[in-house]
Amino acid sequence: AQKVTQAQTEISVVEKEDVTLDCVYETRDTTYYLFWYKQPPSGELVFLIRRNSFDEQNEISGRYSWNFQKSTSSFNFTITASQVVDSAVYFCALSEAPGAGGSYIPTFGRGTSLIVHP
């Protein structure tokens, strides 16, 4: 069985602060995918990133960066110099890769609500 834990229910920061959202996962598969999705107040789910289990390179996209560490089963998300527009609920998700023998069904964490104050 796979599991995703986002221990931080809510984080509140002031604009321009850096903030890290934690994601810890459990899976018995050696090949899997990890995702982050953003859900702004409007409610839609916006894809941010996908990471394959065999690629531990960290990723940076503008103010966003992701730190994937297989040794600790973590896939943490950092927003540098946060802005009010970053206020949203962020979800981490995991799924086995096709052909890995698993169900290929994405499992989501409970989400972290990020509030960025001006």
Next chain:
Amino acid sequence: NAGVTQTPKFQVLKTGQSMTLQCAQDMNHNSMYWYRQDPGMGLRLIYYSASEGTTDKGEVPNGYNVSRLNKREFSLRLESAAPSQTSVYFCASRTPPGTRGREKLFFGSGTQLSVL
């Protein structure tokens, strides 16, 4: 570029009423999913369909039925709505296996359902 289209956006039901949530995708995806989102619970899988004509239960299937009539459409039915089914419902479809570099879920805009 419609992606995943989900209807209706809002619905209010009385306990015991039935309704069907519609979902259609135009990306030729095989896999489709229904999730419900509740405060503090994240997204929980109700049912999924790995391909046309097949459906399987997810984590919280009780009180729901689904139909995958064709490759495009995957509907979710509440036969006798209960207040516990008040939630936001999301339909999603997924890029096929082997779609290297583009592997992800595409979501509909959600249905906010209230059962009184």
